Amino acid sequence: MKFDIAFMFTALEAALKYTPITLILAIVPLLIGIILGTFVAVGRLFKIKILGRLLQAFVVTVKGIPLVLQIIIINFAVIQPVDYFSEKFNWSFASKDIDRIYIVLTALSIFSIVNMSEAIRGALTAVDKGQYEAGYSVGLTRTQTLKRIILPQAFPVAVPMLCNNFIGLIKGSSLAFILSVTDLMNGALITATSNYKYLETYIAAAIVYWIICITIEKASFILERCLNVKGRVI
């Protein structure tokens, strides 16, 4: 077996063509994760009755499930009922009409919410307790304290973790191939179906993933520095 560099570039081209799909698969869950993850973290931090407990159970459970299983289970949990009912009631709509990318997005979002909530909770607890008390003492409500005092301080602390999670999402999105969503990896693999040069395609995919992750890491570094500088001025 010889390594075919020319073919690797063909695969690289295909991988680059489908990179936006991978980015969508990572960025949408990232945003959903940051927003909902903050709510989960706050709910757990303030130990809201029942809800706090429920959220904790949710986080601990979902953290224990491998991402690949989450994707598979959500896939079947959607497909089987849809097919079952469409057969029963003669719908024109069947599971094959569902774009699998939404299923992967759902699974990645759940994965992201859980991881983000842990990161944000860590950052929230890193803020000194006196800050909460000071906020309350000047007559701010709990929401106001959070919004104006705590979250602005917690966010810079959370940035490295958020970027780590973003990299995790980029890597996790490669599992979309299980549902044959054409993302970066599958896009590259399609080129190899005719000649079985899988090694070249996987290396091409690896290079693209590598570049994306290094870029995020560097961006995280710069962002961190900017936020730190701003924090010092205040």
Next chain:
Amino acid sequence: MGKLFDFKLIYEYLPAILARIHITLFIVLVATIVGILLGIFIALARIHKIPVINQLTIIYISFIRGTPIIVQLFIVYYALPAILICIGIDINRWDKLNFVLITYALNCAAFMAEIIRASITSVPIGQTEAAYSIGMTKWQAFYRIIAPQAIITCLPSVGTNIVGLLQDTSLAFTLGVIDMMGQAQVIGARTLHTIEGYIGATIIFIVLSFLLEKVFSLIEKKVTFEKIVGDGR
């Protein structure tokens, strides 16, 4: 397909999936041990800035951290036989589990190296100087002064990493290794009750991660307790 979802089937399939747990645990165990050993070497090479090796490991760690493990798995699966055949070793008939073990060990080593390096450098330099000043050799200083302190710092991250590794083993089935995931897939293909098998595997994974986390927090508690006593405070 009769029923949409049958809780009894989860219970029925669970023993068959549980019978494959040893493969998952074997992967985790081998990868952790090899990963920690290799990780220590890499970490030391990086701390002492040994030329060439230092640069190579930087690239290696960056690659492992920057690519999905599934890609690494397939690269090892396709590249290793191709490389070894050049030097006359034919491993095309190898058990696929070996490729999984190699990938996970290499993957684990990179993450462990970073953790170990961070925890060794987190020990204040004054500790090393103090050790030298009372006449300890380089090795003694590391073995008696630095390492015990570094181990305590790195324990939580190592724990998280091993739990992550456990979850990553769920990808071994893509190569055709019949671990818990593979078994769930086989059951699904045979009975068409796919989701029940996977839920069984999920339950086992949740319990395993939970147990691992508990074990590590216990070890952590014990070690930090000893540390306080050892300080004589």
